[in-house]
Amino acid sequence: MEVGGIQALRRWRAEQSGRVGLVPTMGALHSGHQALMTRARAESDLVVASIFVNPLQFGADEDFVQYPRPIEEDLGKCEEAGVDFVFAPALAEMYPSAPEVRVVAGRMGAVFEGAARPGHFDGVLTVVAKLFTLIAPDVTVFGLKDIQQFVLVKRMIADLNFDIELIGLPVVRDADGLAMSSRNEYLTGSDRERALAIPRALDAAAEVAERSRETAESGIGGSSDSGAGPSDVSAGLPAAVEAAALAELEPAAERGDLEIVYCSLVEAATLRPCPPDFTGPALLLVSATVGGTHLIDNLPLEF
Ligand code: PAF
Numbered sequence: 001m002e003v004g005g006i007q008a009l010r011r012w013r014a015e016q017s018g019r020v021g022l023v024p025t026m027g028a029l030h031s032g033h034q035a036l037m038t039r040a041r042a043e044s045d046l047v048v049a050s051i052f053v054n055p056l057q058f059g060a061d062e063d064f065v066q067y068p069r070p071i072e073e074d075l076g077k078c079e080e081a082g083v084d085f086v087f088a089p090a091l092a093e094m095y096p097s098a099p100e101v102r103v104v105a106g107r108m109g110a111v112f113e114g115a116a117r118p119g120h121f122d123g124v125l126t127v128v129a130k131l132f133t134l135i136a137p138d139v140t141v142f143g144l145k146d147i148q149q150f151v152l153v154k155r156m157i158a159d160l161n162f163d164i165e166l167i168g169l170p171v172v173r174d175a176d177g178l179a180m181s182s183r184n185e186y187l188t189g190s191d192r193e194r195a196l197a198i199p200r201a202l203d204a205a206a207e208v209a210e211r212s213r214e215t216a217e218s219g220i221g222g223s224s225d226s227g228a229g230p231s232d233v234s235a236g237l238p239a240a241v242e243a244a245a246l247a248e249l250e251p252a253a254e255r256g257d258l259e260i261v262y263c264s265l266v267e268a269a270t271l272r273p274c275p276p277d278f279t280g281p282a283l284l285l286v287s288a289t290v291g292g293t294h295l296i297d298n299l300p301l302e303f
Contacts, residue, residue, distance in 0.1 A: 001079050005089040018045025022137035027051040028068040029077040037081035040141045049078050050087040056123030102126040108271045113148050139165040147298045179297045191291035194257035201248035202299040208244040236276025238265045261287035279303050
């Protein structure tokens with residue numbers, strides 16, 4: 001495994017002829033990152049992992065300086081996962097001066113996670129575009145847990161004509177159903193118990209969607225329930241799916257177990273709310289704060 005900055009990468013890249021897979025990271029690697037690397041390995045002849053804590057995606061009040069940088073441990077994990085080249089550039093190499101020209105995430109970058117973090121997704125897309133240009137991968141693998149980031153990268157690839165295949169790896173969950181995240185370390189035992197309302201909300205939503213599909217397939221039609229409620233689909237399936245998730249989250253919020261940041265069913269391609277008669281790929285996006293920890297999760301659905 002080689003490790004280096006821009007010069008070493010350019011030299012290495014010029015010598016390679018096989019299909020190259022890229023896994024972009026900010027380091028502090030865990031088993032989720034290693035799963036992305038394993039997938040990249042399966043999809044390509046050579047794997048590049050980038051480790052770069054990108055200042056452009058941190059707000060002024062966020063933890064850019066304190067962000068963990070355990071480089072020796074990270075290199076060990078890359079080696080273990082079969083990475084061929086670790087691109088670990090210095091800050092001054094990536095940004096010799098503050099960039100004037102940046103990628104703008106637009107409306108899709110200003111909603112949900114972007115609403116509370118102005119400029120965050122511009123920073124993400126700018127650095128990802130730089131990594132794509134420098135590494136010139138054939139395929140790149142991202143986790144679907146940060147679904148808004150994934151949707152934006154997908155859109156950037158299309159809008160800016162990057163000739164790169166994008167693969168999303170499904171959310172990895174612990175045995176209790178909570179989506180794996182480095183932030184889970186901040187949860188106490190009881191916080192974690194309270195956070196389980198999030199996967200329960202997604203399960204409830206999935207059940208409503210599934211039941212409605214079965215009803216449609218059986219040709220019986222109509223509302224699956226006699227009255228209004230989480231599984232009443234008379235207002236449209238998207239509203240019923242969202243209501244089923246909220247029926248789990250709102251009582252938890254009323255008990256003070258968590259604070260709901262958002263719970264919305266959106267079109268996967270645009271992140272706009274699904275109209276009642278929507279057909280196609282959709283996403284149920286959920287975010288809640290539990291004991292001061294910001295958690296996100298999502299459920300992909302097909303209507
Ligand atoms: O998901 C991340 O770790 C970062 O946002 C990324 C894609 C490496 C860009 O800095």
